[in-house]
Each structure stands twice: as structure tokens, then as C-alpha cells.
Amino acid sequence: MKIFDNKIYGERDGSFCFDGQNLTELAETYGTPLYIFSERELKKNVREIDEQFRTLWGKVSIHYAAKCESTVAILQTIRKAGSNLEVNSGGELFKGLYSGFKGNQIVFNGVSKSEDEIEMAIINNIKSINVDSLYELKRVLRLAERLKERANICLRIVPEVSTGVVKGNETGTHESKFGITLDEVETAVCLAMENKSLIRLRGYHFHIGTQTYDLRSFTEAFRIMLQTAVAIYKSTGFGPELLNIGGGLPVPHYIDPTASQYMPRNIYAMLKSELTIERIAKELCQEMEEEQVRVWAGSEHAALFHDTELVLEPGRKISASAGVLLSRIENEKKRNELDESWLMIDAGFNTLMEVKTYFWYYHMVCANKINELHIKPFKVAGPCCDSGDVYFDIDYHKSLPDYRVFPESTEPGDLIAMLNVGAYGTPNMSNYNGRTMAGVLLIRENGEVVTIKSAQKYGDLVANEIKI
């Protein structure tokens, strides 16, 4: 896929444009580093996922994963596009409610929910607390009793499915910290069923990891969930009202093809992912069809999922392509020993953390010279005082391409635009090295550009501190 195949990108007067806005001009007006989001793209992404699944399965609900990008205006936009919400903390629950989501539109995941967070979820009568362990189930039960309320829950199960890439991105095996292993599910269901006045057990949940690029991982995990549901129905009589398949819908990155020569094949394929929502929807929805279930579960259980609601928690697929990050080149140097040219930009892991934690790839272009041929290899680094603050794999495990290609003439003062940064970008910003956090703009559907989060000033660095 080429960049300009995506109509959200364009060119005007030699400058790269995002959703019709000239990025060179935005950098002049607002400064850098600067995040820019598109309302149109956010809404389009929600609609696309919803439509692909809804045409194949009657009851579908999308719960956008707030951890990806939870600036209030963005949550509002996603809500107006018809999505519900997935949260991972009391803070995200607070932000969700503040942005206008109702309790019954919210599901709550997390391995370490506090009593306060669980109480907040129960009081707001949220759609589902996705219970992560037997201990947590007992805790929810105790708190529901104390509050004299009924808690809506699902059980987060461990399907034992690996997505075959970066360990830190895998969440569906017992080696990860998440969920209830299959041998404990029945005990949890029985406990919930014995306490129906306090617990409304609604179904099951899994999430196997982010950027799941291989369809087989989704199918395998979903089959295990369905088989578990049938087995538990047989032994306890509990049939799920909803099945939640988590997030992980992958985003295709415009990774430079030359990198495929030296990067591990699975990592390159994961970043480039060509798996479409259409294929995932088709594959998973047919798994629940009566004819399909009859084959392996027998005719008496064929209709078990007939009225089941299918819940999804996509994050990346909704917000990634809706965001770009603009950064200015502040310095350059030659490493004659290696015959390398380096560019130092003003956005490092304090602005875009995923590069450091997950060696995530973001495609880069020279925004103010977009018409010049991007052919010269450069190494790109951020401003923080760590050797690891670079946009390549410093340990040479080849989790990232070594070089980025820009025009021959690229130099300090030029602008770098990073694409697909709308997920896990702004929520991970920090004040490391005394750096202020970048501002965030939203391009409204009518073309208006509004600030939705102000860039920090130096005063913000000491705002919560107390002099002695």
C-alpha cells in the first residue's frame, strides 16, 4: 500500500497534508512536537468496524479501548460515532463518564483493580467488569454485598493462544499476567451462579494481544472460547449473553520494503499487516452460526449462541490512522566511521513512548519536502539523554528498520511527519528530561482546526510540586 492510496493524506505546495490541512503551516502556527487528529478518520474507523461485523452478526457492540487515546474530545468524537468504551482504570472510567458515555456503555478490564475502582464500576452500573481472577471475583462479590447492588461481570479467560510476535504484546497465554486459566473457569461460573442476587454473570472475554496480524490466532482463541462456553453450559446450565473478543485488530504500516531483507519475518509481517476487518469478521461470525456449532457441539447445543451479543474492544484500529505527529529536525551529524547521516528531532520517547517499550514502527516522511524523492537513508534519534531514544533497534535485534529514507536535502529546520501515531501515543507522554508535553489538535469534519489539549509550558513542570 502506498501512502497516497489513503485519501486522508495529500499534498499542497510541496507540503504534506493530513485531512486537507497543510502540516507545514500547522507546525508554523502551533509549534512542534505536535499531535494532530482527524475527526473524520476517527468516525470512519468506528463505522467501518461496526458495519463489517454488523452485516454478519445481528448483535454487535464496539467498545473503543480508551488506553489508546483518551483525550476527552477524542472520546466524545468516538462516542458520537456510535462506539461504546473499554476502560482499564478508575481514571479512564472517570474520563469516559465525563465524556458522556453512560455506565451501560462501558466495560472494565484490568489485572489489578482496586476496591475503589470496583465500587465505582458497580455504582455506575457498568455493562461488565471483566473479572481477571477467582480472587477478584470474590472481591467483586464482597463489594456488591457491601453496596447492596448487583455487579455485571464477564470472566476474562486465558485461551492459551500466542500471537507469535513481541512477548510484551501477548496477553492470551498463562505466561502473561492476564485472565483466568481454563481449568478455573467452571469454579468461577459456579461461584457467580450461586450468588445471582449480587452477580449478574453475562459472558466471557478474551484479549490475546495488540496488532494480531495472523487470522489463525483470532480463530483459535474464539473457538476455544466457544468450546469453553458449551462445556460450561453442559455442566452448569450457564449460557453466555455476550462474548467479548477484546481488541487487536491490526493496522497496516507503510514500512520500507528494503527492511524485509534483514528484519525477522514475523515482525515485519506484523507491522505491515494485511489482515482486513472484513476477513476477521467473516471468519469469527461464521464460527457462531448454528450449522457450524452443530458440527462439533451437537444439535442440542447448536443454537446456544443464537442471541449472543458479540463485543469488540478495538483501540489501535480506531485511533492509529487518525493521528499524525509532527516533529522538527534540530540537529544533524555525520558518523564517518559508519558512513551514516543522523538527524536529531524534537520528539523522542517522552512524546512517543511505544518506540522504546515495544520497538514500534511509525512511518516517517519529510513533511515540507514531500515532493522530493525519499531515497537517502538516515538514522533518526530523539532528544532524550538515552542512547535508546532512537527510531531504530539499538540492540540490533532488528525489531525496527535501521534507517529512514528522506530527500537528499533533508536538514535541520525540516519537518518530519510520523504516520499512524494516533494509538498509544499521547497517553504515554511524559515530562522526562524536563520536556514539556506536546499539544494536540483536532481537525473537525468542517475543516476547522481546534486545540483539544494545550502544549505544556515550563510552569506546568512544577505545577504539582511544593517548594520547601
Ligand SMILES: Cc1ncc(COP(=O)(O)O)c(C=O)c1O
Ligand atoms: C483488554 C484489552 N482490550 C483491548 C485492547 C486494545 O487493543 P488494540 O489497541 O490492539 O485494539 C487492549 C490493549 O492491549 C486490551 O488490553
